[in-house]
Amino acid sequence: MMMPLVNSLAIRYAQPGKKGAVMGIVGLAFNFSPIIGPTLSGIILNYFSWRYLFILVLPFIIIDLIVAVTALPKIPTNQAPKFNVEGLMTVSFGLLGLLWSFSNVSQYSIESMSVWLPFIIGVVLIGAFVMTQSKSDHPFVNLAVFKNPQFTTATLVNSLIVSTMYGNTILLPLLIQTIMGKSAIISGLA
Numbered sequence: 001m002m003m004p005l006v007n008s009l010a011i012r013y014a015q016p017g018k019k020g021a022v023m024g025i026v027g028l029a030f031n032f033s034p035i036i037g038p039t040l041s042g043i044i045l046n047y048f049s050w051r052y053l054f055i056l057v058l059p060f061i062i063i064d065l066i067v068a069v070t071a072l073p074k075i076p077t078n079q080a081p082k083f084n085v086e087g088l089m090t091v092s093f094g095l096l097g098l099l100w101s102f103s104n105v106s107q108y109s110i111e112s113m114s115v116w117l118p119f120i121i122g123v124v125l126i127g128a129f130v131m132t133q134s135k136s137d138h139p140f141v142n143l144a145v146f147k148n149p150q151f152t153t154a155t156l157v158n159s160l161i162v163s164t165m166y167g168n169t170i171l172l173p174l175l176i177q178t179i180m181g182k183s184a185i186i187s188g189l190a
Contacts, residue, residue, distance in 0.1 A: 006030075013073060034169050042188015087140025090129040097122025 006026055014022040044052055101119035108114045133139040146152050176187040 009072075009075075031165075034165055038169055038173065038188045040188070042183075042185045045184035045188070082138040084133075084136060084138050084140040087129060087133050087136065090125050090132065091140065094122045094125030094129055097125060 007023070010022045010026050011019060041053055044056065097118040097120075099122075101115050101117075101122060104112070104114045104118065129140075130143065133141055133143050146155075172190055173184075173187040176182045176190055177184065
């Protein structure tokens with residue numbers, strides 16, 4: 001949620017000749033945090049309780065709030081678009097069905113109705129979402145942008161990069177700590 005907001009604000013308020021530099025700084029921050037975060041967290045967890053992870057972040061949150069209130073320009077309010085409840089419901093329940101199905105694979109056989117029924121419901125609802133949004137005057141997600149092949153390719157490549165990068169930050173610690181039985185500091189350094 002934060003990444004699109006920061007990117008939008010950076011593009012909107014950066015000076016025309018500085019947009020590339022601003023996007024580089026934003027990209028550096030977002031790509032550096034998954035590197036340094038697990039390492040620092042592993043070190044902290046090795047010596048302290050997990051509660052300290054949240055306590056140590058508080059000063060940074062306070063500083064960020066003060067800077068945001070004092071330094072950021074006032075954003076003009078936009079006219080609120082009509083909210084597409086049908087789109088929200090179909091995509092939410094469609095994704096819920098898919099997630100439920102994938103989660104059930106670890107408990108049930110892949111041929112089980114507990115796996116296939118939520119999967120089929122999820123696919124049908126996602127299909128309904130795509131059909132209704134492409135015909136809607138006020139779509140929940142504007143799917144017309146995917147007609148641009150450059151946008152579609154960039155979105156797919158970025159999705160692969162982000163899922164690989166953030167997937168590793170979740171899966172590697174689980175593997176190292178749960179399966180291999182190593183400490184949090186080893187997990188953070190990995």
